[in-house]
Amino acid sequence: MPRNPLVMDCGIFTTRYKDDMAILHHPGAKLKVLAVIIVFAAFPLFASPYYVGVANLVGIAVIGALGLNILTGYTGQISIGHGAFMGVGAYTAGILTATHGLSFWIALPLGGIAAALVGAFFGIPSLRLKGLYLAIATLAAQVIIHFLIIHTPSLTKGTAGMVLPAPQIGSYRLDNDLSFYYLILILTIAAVVFATNIFRSRVGRAFMAIRDRDLAASVIGINLFQYKLLAFALSSFYAGVAGALWGHYMGVISPEHFTINMSIMYLAMIIIGGLGSIMGAIFGAFFMTLLPILLREAVSLFGGVFANISGIILSMQDAIFGLIIILFLIYESEGLAKLWKNFKEYFKLWPFSY
Amino acid sequence: MASAGTTGSGFLLKKGCIDQLTPQLTIEGLTLHFGGVTALTGIYLEIMRGEILAVIGPNGAGKTSLLNCISGLYRPSEGKIAFEDREITQLAPYQRARMGIGRTFQNIELFKHMTVLENLMLGRHVHLKPGLISSGLYWGRAQREEVKHRRRVEEIIDFLEIQSIRKKPVGMLAYGLQKRVELGRALAMEPTLLLLDEPMAGMNIEEKEDMARFVLDVSEEWGTTMVLIEHDMGVVMDVSDRVCVLDFGRQIADGTPEKVQQDPLVIRAYLGQQQ
Numbered sequence A: 001m002p003r004n005p006l007v008m009d010c011g012i013f014t015t016r017y018k019d020d021m022a023i024l025h026h027p028g029a030k031l032k033v034l035a036v037i038i039v040f041a042a043f044p045l046f047a048s049p050y051y052v053g054v055a056n057l058v059g060i061a062v063i064g065a066l067g068l069n070i071l072t073g074y075t076g077q078i079s080i081g082h083g084a085f086m087g088v089g090a091y092t093a094g095i096l097t098a099t100h101g102l103s104f105w106i107a108l109p110l111g112g113i114a115a116a117l118v119g120a121f122f123g124i125p126s127l128r129l130k131g132l133y134l135a136i137a138t139l140a141a142q143v144i145i146h147f148l149i150i151h152t153p154s155l156t157k158g159t160a161g162m163v164l165p166a167p168q169i170g171s172y173r174l175d176n177d178l179s180f181y182y183l184i185l186i187l188t189i190a191a192v193v194f195a196t197n198i199f200r201s202r203v204g205r206a207f208m209a210i211r212d213r214d215l216a217a218s219v220i221g222i223n224l225f226q227y228k229l230l231a232f233a234l235s236s237f238y239a240g241v242a243g244a245l246w247g248h249y250m251g252v253i254s255p256e257h258f259t260i261n262m263s264i265m266y267l268a269m270i271i272i273g274g275l276g277s278i279m280g281a282i283f284g285a286f287f288m289t290l291l292p293i294l295l296r297e298a299v300s301l302f303g304g305v306f307a308n309i310s311g312i313i314l315s316m317q318d319a320i321f322g323l324i325i326i327l328f329l330i331y332e333s334e335g336l337a338k339l340w341k342n343f344k345e346y347f348k349l350w351p352f353s354y
Numbered sequence B: 001m002a003s004a005g006t007t008g009s010g011f012l013l014k015k016g017c018i019d020q021l022t023p024q025l026t027i028e029g030l031t032l033h034f035g036g037v038t039a040l041t042g043i044y045l046e047i048m049r050g051e052i053l054a055v056i057g058p059n060g061a062g063k064t065s066l067l068n069c070i071s072g073l074y075r076p077s078e079g080k081i082a083f084e085d086r087e088i089t090q091l092a093p094y095q096r097a098r099m100g101i102g103r104t105f106q107n108i109e110l111f112k113h114m115t116v117l118e119n120l121m122l123g124r125h126v127h128l129k130p131g132l133i134s135s136g137l138y139w140g141r142a143q144r145e146e147v148k149h150r151r152r153v154e155e156i157i158d159f160l161e162i163q164s165i166r167k168k169p170v171g172m173l174a175y176g177l178q179k180r181v182e183l184g185r186a187l188a189m190e191p192t193l194l195l196l197d198e199p200m201a202g203m204n205i206e207e208k209e210d211m212a213r214f215v216l217d218v219s220e221e222w223g224t225t226m227v228l229i230e231h232d233m234g235v236v237m238d239v240s241d242r243v244c245v246l247d248f249g250r251q252i253a254d255g256t257p258e259k260v261q262q263d264p265l266v267i268r269a270y271l272g273q274q275q
Ligand SMILES: Nc1ncnc2c1ncn2[C@@H]1O[C@H](COP(=O)(O)OP(=O)(O)O)[C@@H](O)[C@H]1O
Pocket: B034, B037, B038, B039, B057, B058, B059, B060, B061, B062, B063, B064, B065, B066
């Protein structure tokens, strides 16, 4: 019997474990997901190329933020090296396509794999170090990788940067915002689905167990070292793919893109969006990518009226970011994902909410 | 609901078979130092397959330290531990868990942000096979495995009578229920040796009786060997086949509950504590 789509669910009852374990419990949820996908697929039909470009950056940020959330939000291992791992992916794929003429479609996963290996290597200290100490160790990764990129110009062209070729499908070149849009959309959906599956099954549960209580995790048979390295590798794989994608989308990469600023930007995304939450990574990526753009638009809108103030606001962008992060830490430490959940709960009961 | 009398009646007879001839765990000359403190001194202990061994002793006697040495959280300063005829002294906790040693903790060590179901599914970690890729694809075998093991977990949920809380985050549960969930997580591992560190501490009479019943049922149904740390002598008398008494890190008595209760050394250790 067709359901009235306007009626909210009061509860879901299942009779099979398989159904109870499904992410999309009922036809309504499947329809909603389908609707969201259709909206995203149709987006370029309505949006100007500029906004398609913004959407591309958001998609890449979602992949990168998911990666960091796997490691930091879900496994509890703080990393300030995420920007560098993106750099490893971007440069590996870039060297393969630009210097060696390899196809982008092979270079992209190889970039991810190279980042995964490097990430796992720099994850080795996580066996002994926790919290801030581990953060400092990953900072070392950031510094070392950045140094290596600058000081191996024969490979990376050093500070001058590299020009990367556009990916091709047959003779069709993906060299504009629109053609990249669908590639990024597909990869972003794949990244979300993979991560969602991970955290409803064995490996993801082990990651969360390590975050919640590593002592208990070891006593139920989880090899802490193996799983921490696995979390570093998977997280860095996401970072590497995001980096390689970003590099080929922008067409140029240079060392200054993959600094500690990038790492902190991603940390801010998952903190604002919600640690240990897939939706959190998505919201955070949207928020952090769109905020500077909205800020700039707001400023240009009022630019004529308050010429002085708008200049100040633009120059204070970093401070505004910082303030927002602090406000989230104080008032909603579970981030935008939690706000979204509250919002949905509210409307489940609406108008009888009390 | 039938429940085991746990207040000293002593009439409960265990039907599970105890194999008195083959020790499952052998501890030889176990000594453990923490800087200047000696937590355990020269412990020799054989734990027989299928028995319920109670470990008692005053606070600070070294009971928890003994369990920590068996499950691998502490490395002994001297001595050897063998499980199923294999020396395990140098093995990591996760390796011992895979061999079949499960445990609960004196201060509950659950995954507080996760639900009861997730905690119990984590108990099945060693029995589940899917790796990273198949977990991420959640297709075919990975999905079948999750469903299959969910079924086992539901059996344990039924056994422990915690159906109504299966989707609650454990951090929100009452203390007594958390203790029960922690037992559930250990049972989900299907251990052949189960170490229980004060599973009834801080519980009211009713909860204690339930817990004692679970312990006896597990022993009867699965024949699991158990080491149980407990202060309530009534419970110890009812549940255990054998009692080992520790005092200041030394083993001062070992035998049937009745025998140990009359041991002058044991009486003195307990009286000494009360003064
Ligand atoms: N991790 C540790 N570090 C230092 N001392 C410890 C540690 N664990 C236990 N001890 C010491 O070992 C002794 C035995 O402790 P424990 O095994 O917890 O006793 P019980 O469980 O019988 O109350 C105590 O003196 C305690 O202070």
